[in-house]
Amino acid sequence: MKRIPPDDIDMLQHKVLSFYREHGRVYPWRKTTDRYAVMVSEIMLQQTQADRVVGKYLAWMERYPDPASLAASSLKEVLCLWSGLGYNARGERLQRAADIILRDFDGQVPGDPELLMTLPGIGPYTSRSIPVFADNMDIAAVDTNIRRILIVELGLDESTGPKQLMDVARAVLPAGRSREWHNALMDYGALVLTARRTGIRPVTRQSRFEGSRRWYRSRILRDLLEHDGGMTTEEISARYADCPYDLDGLLDELEKDRLIEQEALPDDGGVMVRVRA
DNA sequence: TTCCCGACAG
DNA sequence: CTGTCAGGAA
Structure with missing residues (x-):
């Protein structure tokens, strides 16, 4: 050195x-x-x-x-x-x-x-x-x-x-x-x-936030924090119909990050999503 | 637009 | 080693 x-x-x-x-x-x-x-x-x-x-x-x-x-x-x-x-x-x-x-x-x-x-x-x-x-x-x-x-x-x-x-x-x-x-x-x-x-750039840089995957993730999580009982994937899909990303994929990542959990409802009632207990 | 007293998974 | 993760202030 x-x-x-x-x-x-x-x-x-x-x-x-x-x-x-x-x-x-x-x-x-x-x-x-x-x-x-x-x-x-x-x-x-x-x-x-x-x-x-x-x-x-x-x-x-x-x-x-x-x-x-x-x-x-x-x-x-x-x-x-x-x-x-x-x-x-x-x-x-x-x-x-x-x-x-x-x-x-x-x-x-x-x-x-x-x-x-x-x-x-x-x-x-x-x-x-x-x-x-x-x-x-x-x-x-x-x-x-x-x-x-x-x-x-x-x-x-x-x-x-x-x-x-x-x-x-x-x-x-x-x-x-x-x-x-x-x-x-x-x-x-x-x-x-x-x-x-x-003019020294940081080692890691980021893409724009507006409309990004992070932006949708944050909004979904904030919604879930307000809905105590959770939301179904149907509700989420309806709310974010404009989302260009695969919503199920976003939810899976939020789950991998241990932030949320997804539960299949009986009688094919869809999937319930909520903040991890 | 860029960056902020980085960490983690792929 | 590279891409991704949130959000606000300058």
Whole structure:
């Protein structure tokens, strides 16, 4: 891997940390070291702007202050509280993770990245960001913001892979200040070195939302959240007659994502669809 | 139009 | 490794 001059590291650390001291954003999840609270915030923050998460996070922590209360909830209520954040499967996975935490970890969110990786909804980034923000663990976590900063400030190639980025991130991490450092990087990336300003494209991009499969999925799920008894596929088909996609296929995917369940009604009464119990 | 403190399945 | 997942703000 490419060596980074110590002076460059000092420069970067000073620049980013200074900015943070002056202009750092204040968020409720930055005021706690509770690992569960941090886990909730980190999963909500996946692919979602921080400012839009604040209200949802506060409401969630009010209703589900610990893994036990979350595990005991109905999925329907979980999804109602999640509604507006997007990527509904994240909410379902978070609840499933709470269930595993109760069963296998005595109700305590594990602090080891390798254990966290085994939980649904927690991948390479989040498994590291949780110990970073909750426990100030001296490891590097690279998200889209941090990737962009490293590329711009250290003159890396935009094609630099995740492994090399991790090496670089580890090299510039100020020991003992992991939590502050990562928060600082987030804010520097979100407020100064924005994607628009730097022209650095994110690794993964998306097609337009309006009229997309995601758009129909979200509308169907929202309908089901309002209809306690569920809806038949007939009703759904009628409501979305304009849908260019195969509705049964969409429903099957929602079912695979563990968000809904489909039940064949007796006497060929069609198929009842409802939020998974 | 583009992107957001990514994860997961195919 | 590639496509897909939600929704709102800039």
